[in-house]
Amino acid sequence: xxxxxxxxKLGLNDIMKRAQEMQKKLQDIQKQxxxxxxxxxxxxxxxxxxxxxxxxAKKVTLDPNVLKEDKSIIEDLIAAAINDATDKIERxxxxxxxxxxxxxxxxxxxxxxxx
Numbered sequence: 001x002x003x004x005x006x007x008x009k010l011g012l013n014d015i016m017k018r019a020q021e022m023q024k025k026l027q028d029i030q031k032q033x034x035x036x037x038x039x040x041x042x043x044x045x046x047x048x049x050x051x052x053x054x055x056x057a058k059k060v061t062l063d064p065n066v067l068k069e070d071k072s073i074i075e076d077l078i079a080a081a082i083n084d085a086t087d088k089i090e091r092x093x094x095x096x097x098x099x100x101x102x103x104x105x106x107x108x109x110x111x112x113x114x115x
Contacts, residue, residue, distance in 0.1 A: 022100065029096045036092065040085025047077040051085035053092075 033053035040049040046063040060081075066074060 025100050026097075029093075029100060033089070033093050033096065036089070038085050038088040038092070040081040040083065040088065042080035042084060043077045047074075047081040049078070049081040049085050051082070051089065053089055055086060055089065057082065057085075 036053040037058065038051055038053075040051060041047065043063075043066065046066045048059075048061040049057055050059040050061075051057050060078070062074075066077060069077075
């Protein structure tokens with residue numbers, strides 16, 4: 001009597017092994033994204049936001065000339081810089097996830113995966 005596994009069992013073991021490898025790679029990607037920092041900018045660099053991969057704003061830098069602007073303009077510039085930083089994080093995550101799966105992921109796919 002042979003103790004050699006059948007082809008069916010080998011296939012299942014291979015699938016399980018690959019799933020574990022992908023899970024490990026996914027965890028590595030999530031860690032890399034969580035640890036990264038990006039700089040979102042607006043107004044030609046007059047407003048800069050340093051944001052972590054977990055979407056936490058760490059630092060806001062305003063060019064002194066921005067403070068001479070109307071309050072609503074400053075608010076718009078800050079919002080635009082935040083959006084720029086968020087977009088950079090999402091693009092980075094999509095690129096990394098795409099390299100894991102071999103599939104180009106659509107916009108919005110990666111929402112809430114780093115939280």
